[in-house]
Amino acid sequence: MMFEATILEAENSTPLYIQLANHLRDHIHAGGIRSGSAIPSERDLCDQVGASRVTVRKAISRLIAEGLLFRKQGSGTFVSSQIEAPGSFLTGFTEETDARGESADTIWMMKSVAKPSEEEQVMLELSQGELVVRLGRVRLASGEPLAIEHAVIPQSILPDLDQLGASLYATLELLGSRPVTGTQKIRASLSTATEAALLSIDEGTEILRIERLTRRADDKPVEFTRSAYRGDRYVFVNKLRGPYANI
Amino acid sequence: MMFEATILEAENSTPLYIQLANHLRDHIHAGGIRSGSAIPSERDLCDQVGASRVTVRKAISRLIAEGLLFRKQGSGTFVSSQIEAPGSFLTGFTEETDARGESADTIWMMKSVAKPSEEEQVMLELSQGELVVRLGRVRLASGEPLAIEHAVIPQSILPDLDQLGASLYATLELLGSRPVTGTQKIRASLSTATEAALLSIDEGTEILRIERLTRRADDKPVEFTRSAYRGDRYVFVNKLRGPYANI
DNA sequence: AAGTGGTCTAGACCACATA
DNA sequence: ATGTGGTCTAGACCACTTC
Numbered sequence: 136m137m138f139e140a141t142i143l144e145a146e147n148s149t150p151l152y153i154q155l156a157n158h159l160r161d162h163i164h165a166g167g168i169r170s171g172s173a174i175p176s177e178r179d180l181c182d183q184v185g186a187s188r189v190t191v192r193k194a195i196s197r198l199i200a201e202g203l204l205f206r207k208q209g210s211g212t213f214v215s216s217q218i219e220a221p222g223s224f225l226t227g228f229t230e231e232t233d234a235r236g237e238s239a240d241t242i243w244m245m246k247s248v249a250k251p252s253e254e255e256q257v258m259l260e261l262s263q264g265e266l267v268v269r270l271g272r273v274r275l276a277s278g279e280p281l282a283i284e285h286a287v288i289p290q291s292i293l294p295d296l297d298q299l300g301a302s303l304y305a306t307l308e309l310l311g312s313r314p315v316t317g318t319q320k321i322r323a324s325l326s327t328a329t330e331a332a333l334l335s336i337d338e339g340t341e342i343l344r345i346e347r348l349t350r351r352a353d354d355k356p357v358e359f360t361r362s363a364y365r366g367d368r369y370v371f372v373n374k375l376r377g378p379y380a381n382i
Numbered sequence: 383m384m385f386e387a388t389i390l391e392a393e394n395s396t397p398l399y400i401q402l403a404n405h406l407r408d409h410i411h412a413g414g415i416r417s418g419s420a421i422p423s424e425r426d427l428c429d430q431v432g433a434s435r436v437t438v439r440k441a442i443s444r445l446i447a448e449g450l451l452f453r454k455q456g457s458g459t460f461v462s463s464q465i466e467a468p469g470s471f472l473t474g475f476t477e478e479t480d481a482r483g484e485s486a487d488t489i490w491m492m493k494s495v496a497k498p499s500e501e502e503q504v505m506l507e508l509s510q511g512e513l514v515v516r517l518g519r520v521r522l523a524s525g526e527p528l529a530i531e532h533a534v535i536p537q538s539i540l541p542d543l544d545q546l547g548a549s550l551y552a553t554l555e556l557l558g559s560r561p562v563t564g565t566q567k568i569r570a571s572l573s574t575a576t577e578a579a580l581l582s583i584d585e586g587t588e589i590l591r592i593e594r595l596t597r598r599a600d601d602k603p604v605e606f607t608r609s610a611y612r613g614d615r616y617v618f619v620n621k622l623r624g625p626y627a628n629i
Numbered sequence: 630a631a632g633t634g635g636t637c638t639a640g641a642c643c644a645c646a647t648a
Numbered sequence: 649a650t651g652t653g654g655t656c657t658a659g660a661c662c663a664c665t666t667c
Contacts, residue, residue: 209664323570323613366570375564456645
């Protein structure tokens with residue numbers, strides 16, 4: 136592989152290391168480097184793109200954080216063998232379903248501004264009197280009901296319900312409230328009569344319940360979502376990565 | 383807060399940025415800085431400990447990856463408000479149970495070297511004829527059965543069963559095969575008769591099934607574990623972090 | 630011995646926040 | 649205006665892998 140010095144534009148407001156990471160990612164995805172093969176050494180990349188080694192390492196670290204590359208000291212930096220999707224994170228239902236090759240649909244049950252419950256007030260760290268947006272949805276995969284989702288968002292974060300597009304996460308990103316951390320609680324349970332009706336299953340069938348609280352970089356809670364997934368059709372897949380994969 | 387230049391030892395083989403991260407973490411946990419308060423600026427830390435800014439930033443990035451700190455551009459670096467446990471990762475049953483303040487116990491059902499099943503051969507990417515170590519355990523929390531775990535490890539990674547201490551993960555770390563990435567599949571299900579007997583529950587009760595494959599930094603599979611948790615007592619808690627929290 | 634990633638320095642300029 | 653984090657450079661030495 137050989138990059139040209141011209142691929143990085145100093146005038147571009149995007150940091151050099153992100154530009155370089157994007158170029159490398161594109162090149163690898165385009166088949167420029169096979170899985171298991173080494174990318175050029177850090178010093179070679181410095182020469183090729185005209186950047187310092189710190190910058191090159193930062194670009195590589197980003198792709199390592201995504202799971203696309205891994206380093207071997209004294210040997211080189213290599214393309215991971217993973218078949219998996221690239222480093223999306225904190226994905227919503229739509230992205231996840233698309234990634235599995237299924238079509239995602241939504242039946243809206245609720246979309247309103249309301250007073251928070253006591254629990255929601257605590258979870259979302261709301262100030263007295265602050266309102267919330269409630270989103271109730273039945274989620275379909277390949278045309279069949281798969282999950283019930285009930286999301287609660289502080290109104291201060293999503294002041295206008297009309298701003299809400301197809302994807303909640305895409306909307307939040309646009310509004311500068313992209314969630315970057317969170318906590319999920321997952322447990323096995325049995326379906327209630329209401330859930331059974333909405334999901335077209337029998338009452339008392341196994342259900343996977345997921346409770347998710349996500350936060351912005353400044354730790355402000357963004358979204359509290361409770362979901363109930365059909366236990367017979369849904370498997371929660373979870374990629375693990377140690378905190379020090381990159382640093 | 384004021385650090386002394388003497389806290390960092392150049393002769394120590396531990397990198398400076400890790401020494402500094404450890405000192406900062408200890409200082410914060412000892413109550414030296416309250417949640418929400420700012421730590422000293424990066425340049426101040428440089429002066430105080432006699433390190434370059436790159437090194438100081440790397441130390442801080444590590445603590446951000448752990449979730450202990452967060453940065454606000456133009457403003458400062460602050461201690462996160464979380465009450466949660468520090469940044470352990472890919473935790474095993476023992477660590478997790480301890481963290482909840484419960485006592486963890488184990489009843490061994492199996493500890494042997496055996497031929498892998500076809501599925502295990504594929505999952506663990508074994509070469510022809512390679513054997514595996516099987517560990518079958520009932521896990522107790524506060525004296526009551528909580529889960530059944532069945533772990534499979536390539537014999538090449540754990541050649542001597544006597545090396546196995548109380549914690550599988552601690553042993554793997556010692557052997558240089560610390561898992562750093564992995565994939566988990568979680569689903570809701572109902573207990574079989576055998577599981578019900580082992581867990582002291584009724585047959586057909588809700589069960590949370592977890593399947594986990596972990597890998598080393600060089601992508602070699604380390605451990606394939608299937609677990610069955612009592613649905614009425616166990617909640618799987620999962621912290622989320624975007625890939626770019628640090629870089 | 631040569632090449633690779635791992636660590637580290639001492640500067641510099643920019644964008645943003647706070648006052 | 650000052651201080652903060654965000655980016656970037658051009659070197660250096662070390663530890664490890666490979667030949």
